[in-house]
Amino acid sequence: MGNELTVFKDQDFWNEKQLAALQQMGVSGASNADLAVFLHECQRTGLDPFLHQIYMINRKGKQNIQVGIDGLRLVARRAVDRTGETLSIKEEAWCGKDGKWKEFWAEDEPPLAAKVVLQRGRGMFPAIALYKEYAACKANGQLTGMWKQRPAGQLMKCAEALAIRMAFPQDLSGLHSDEEMDQADSPQDDDVVDAEVVDDSREGAATKAQRQAISGLLRQAGVKSPDLAASVLSRMTQRNVKGTADLLYYEAETFLSSRDLFVQRARQTLAQDTQPASPESKPATKKEGNDDAR
Numbered sequence: 390m391g392n393e394l395t396v397f398k399d400q401d402f403w404n405e406k407q408l409a410a411l412q413q414m415g416v417s418g419a420s421n422a423d424l425a426v427f428l429h430e431c432q433r434t435g436l437d438p439f440l441h442q443i444y445m446i447n448r449k450g451k452q453n454i455q456v457g458i459d460g461l462r463l464v465a466r467r468a469v470d471r472t473g474e475t476l477s478i479k480e481e482a483w484c485g486k487d488g489k490w491k492e493f494w495a496e497d498e499p500p501l502a503a504k505v506v507l508q509r510g511r512g513m514f515p516a517i518a519l520y521k522e523y524a525a526c527k528a529n530g531q532l533t534g535m536w537k538q539r540p541a542g543q544l545m546k547c548a549e550a551l552a553i554r555m556a557f558p559q560d561l562s563g564l565h566s567d568e569e570m571d572q573a574d575s576p577q578d579d580d581v582v583d584a585e586v587v588d589d590s591r592e593g594a595a596t597k598a599q600r601q602a603i604s605g606l607l608r609q610a611g612v613k614s615p616d617l618a619a620s621v622l623s624r625m626t627q628r629n630v631k632g633t634a635d636l637l638y639y640e641a642e643t644f645l646s647s648r649d650l651f652v653q654r655a656r657q658t659l660a661q662d663t664q665p666a667s668p669e670s671k672p673a674t675k676k677e678g679n680d681d682a683r
Contacts, residue, residue, distance in 0.1 A: 392657065394439045396431050403428060410650050411438065414643070416445050423452040434560065435467060436460045439654070441627065441643075456561075458546045459627045461553045464560050469509065478549070479513065480506035483541055499524070499540035507552040516551035523547045595641035600633040602645055607633075610655035621658045625651075 393406040403411065403424060411424075419427070427438075427445045434456070436443040442460035446453050456464075469476040482490040483500035494500055499520055507514045523544060525533045536543050554561045595603075604618070612618050615632060622630040626640055633641075644651045 396437060398432055413650055418447045419445060419452050427454055430454050434464050458550060461550055461561060465553050465557050468557055468560050474510040477508050478505060479508045481545060494541040500544060503544040503548040505548040505552040507556050509556040514552050514556040516548050516555060518544055518547035518551060520544055595636040595638050599641035599645060603633050603641060606648055606652050607655060610652045610659060612655060612659055621655050624658045625654060
């Protein structure tokens with residue numbers, strides 16, 4: 390029996406399980422027409438919304454579809470695998486007030502621009518992202534989320550997204566990355582936002598209560614060791630995570646907003662990661678001093 394959350398090329402609309410999962414993940418106020426368009430984009434790109442590769446977000450009453458940078462990279466990689474072309478990043482650099490491009494950014498202040506040159510086959514696709522066009526701010530003018538913690542990295546992702554879209558227009562036309570759309574969520578002059586009630590904890594690490602809750606869900610999913618917990622969480626966040634202590638607040642909040650879905654995905658990921666032990670394998674040594682899935 391196939392996974393009920395799997396998106397198939399020939400399905401006409403979302404099934405009940407998928408709709409319930411999308412709602413738990415924050416898709417709200419979407420009409421059937423909006424949902425049909427979202428399904429079409431998922432099928433066209435081959436990206437999985439339940440792996441956080443592609444999203445539909447209600448922004449000021451209008452549904453917007455956007456993708457994670459890893460989703461863009463995946464579409465690009467699949468495209469060149471089909472055509473037999475090569476794909477590589479030939480140049481990455483940041484530029485400051487002095488107008489000089491640097492391969493490494495160590496300044497305390499954010500760069501003014503980031504540049505990526507992507508090579509697809511014999512073609513070169515340069516793209517430049519300007520900080521002032523992409524950085525997202527709160528109503529009080531302070532940077533939000535990851536733009537506050539790592540602005541150089543966020544800006545580089547924007548430049549990479551621009552370059553990938555230039556190199557793969559047929560596959561990615563009209564789709565933008567999360568980092569490119571962050572500024573769209575910045576309050577405008579006509580927005581009513583109380584800057585004093587912004588929850589800054591969302592910008593940092595997961596809280597102790599969140600980490601403990603997720604460790605409990607991992608145990609419920611059958612994740613029995615810290616190494617397996619790290620592997621499962623790395624797959625689910627699409628980045629290198631050593632344990633629940635590495636989770637960010639918003640990641641933990643997303644997982645805990647749909648606990649049953651988290652346990653289901655953790656079990657599926659665990660099944661992919663674990664292989665039957667060979668007769669010669671030795672039992673894994675239990676690691677001490679880690680709260681993850683103990």
